[in-house]
Amino acid sequence: MLEVHKLVKTTALRLYGKKDLKIDRFELPEISDDEILATVVSDTMCMSSWKLAQEAEDHKKTPDELSDNPIMIGHEFAGKIIQVGKNWQDKFTAGDDYVIQPNLARDDTPFVPGYSYPNIGGDATYVIIPKEVMELNCLVAFHGAAYYEGSLCEPLSCVIAAFDAQFHLIPHTYDHKMGIKEGGNLLMLGGTGPMGLLAIDYAIHADTKPKTLVVTDLNQEKLDYAKRLYPSDEVKMVFLNVNNLSISEQKELLLKAVDNTGYDDIFSMISVAPLVELAGQILNPDGCLNQFAGPVKKDFAASLNFYDVHYNFTHVTGTSGGNAQNEAQAAEMIARGTMNVAKVITHVLGLNAAAETTLSQPEIGGGKKLTYPGKKFDRIELAKVAPDSELGKILAKHNGLWSPEAEKWILETMPDI
Template identity: 50%
Template sequence: MKTEAVRLYGKKDLRLEEFELPPIKEDEILAKVICDSICMSSYKAATQGTDHKRIPDDVAENPIIIGHEFAGELVEVGAKWAGEFKVGDKFSIQPALNYADGPVGILSAPGYSYQYIGGDATYVIIPKEVMELGCLLPYKGEGFYPASLSEPLSCVIGAMHANYHTTPGSYVHKMEIVDGGKMAILAGVGPMGLAAINYALNREDRKPSLLVVTDIDQGRLDRAASLYSVDFAKSKGIDLRYVNTGAMDNVAADLKAITDGYGYDDVFVFAPVVPIIEQADEILAFDGCLNFFAGPGDSNFKAPLNFYKVHYEFTHLVGTSGGNMDDMKEALEMMSKGLDPAGLVTHIGGLDAVIDTTLRLPEIPGGKKLIYNHIRMPLTPISEFEEKGKTNPLFTELHEICQLHNGLWNLEAENLILEKWNKLT
């Protein structure tokens, strides 16, 4: 079986290549990858090369396939797994394997560490450890892009589950956000911030009473408000406020004033920026939990924290990176019941767009860049479909479909891409 894939050979050395996959073993599965959403973590892996903890030292001789937010369908199932999986099953993968015998040990992950599996390929071989650890996850919802985006959604699910609070006089930590509490999501209208808003508004088991989302870009705030409206939040019993902190003289004081001086029980930081971390620390309520979600690229990144508050006001700090298996299952379950992550997606492209997109990801504005692996298509903002339609009628059709869905990517558009794009281009 031939595959076409984007492989990493070293720092900023990505190559789109066709090569032969070996026959699968009885404990492996051959899969067709339909789509992959490009993550900032892939940019970090591509630019750091072997300095990255998940990239094998011999990547120059044995290149790995990049991409870890992917979905597709099973093509051939090894005998060992024939009782659990069948050809045609749709799937997503939890890439955080925590498998000691992987290529780089416990940190091994598809999209970082393996020669034959990664999201930016047409066909892949799923290794035994993925199934043994229960990381091959069936997806029973419609389409493929929701399953591809289940991994980033699982990351924000994990972040909210990781927060904790205490009872004075007790050493027992109560995991989770405060039900009915006050929550702030700072720098919160990028792709992952949008995922966090979507999850906070739609989960059934617990929710904040107040949710404040900040940024300094009014255009991004307006887009977030159009996707996840104040009125919808109100119908869920949540007072949602989008706040532009760009013109504030004292951001922390003004944010705290929204709570009448109480502060915030749960604060999430979605950008590795020192002033934002300081703001988050300042607005914590008694027993407040600060979740530093955004992973910095600098191993020496530091920011000051108020340790007087840590000691006397029981404030605390957690950091999360990725979601676990339960988080991934929760994401897929919510999507199978209709939760649509389309608001995260702002660009669509083909496999030929992966290299440039990955290496320039921090420079490209907007949200998630969604790749369809079996087509050739330059990375294109959904907002430019109408203009592109002047020279390619298929873009006109895509534009019209997206307009029927509030300008968002959707299942109809995905089906059009999968059925017609290669034939008409």
């Protein structure tokens, strides 16, 4: 156990302005009775961090004058509690592992961990967890096999929130039952990115399952990867390559996949107006379209057929992040082994490579980039690890996937930052 002094030095990646990320080493202040000191062991990257770095002070969740008030970035993190302020010692204990739901959903401010604070973010060795995280039940105990699993609780919580936000009419009423339609047809447009893969995994393992799940993408290799990793004996799985197809051709193909019966639930995992409009056209009566992907442009818009809204009760929803309950559910599912979230990890790296990787996520491609903030090593693409290397042999034991054994090797082998 770390011997706690009044001041602890942290090494952190902080944002100073647009595309201006720097690694700083500085002393954290002594925690107050309302705060908690913790380590960060792992953090997975989200495209939201790329958007944050592009927008900087223009982002709604950042403070003004970032050059003088830099913030720690990274919001999908897990670690260990080191010291607990007096006011939280009845709920939290030093030595416990934790995850955080960064979406605090406060009415008074948009500020959240990983976007807004100088002393808490996933790309850091030590952080101070502010009282509002605990007050809103967003500090969650984690009992999984590895820290990377804890990091992926936050993205999974976003998926759970989206599924929970779906709604359908209870027959002969105007009341709604929340969630996807059980035994219905579910479509994921552009569903082979890391969030799409988590959504596929959740769809086939949640208590409420569709009859048919259709997933589209432009890349056959990514579709084949998803098909291989997510088989199901309970759900009919269909993976469709829509590359070079017109909207009308896509419509025909998508309807054919479900015997021209249409879709009860559609998740748009990309922000493309013609595809959103196509989704509206193939909804069943009482069908629900979820704009899952966060549009980059604030004026993103698409047409909606209001005849169908009025007479066929089609409707639209959307979510941005999960909540504390979703985080707790994700932590429980992952710890129980219901889902193997390692399937979405394609790269691992040390804190020294976090700035370049954050800014280059679209060009790098692949799935989740997993950072170990306490370590120093260049980004590793798992698919390109030499099979006869020590790490390659570990990956081979787990079908090429990241694993608790691989994490243990990184933490024991790689140099500290």
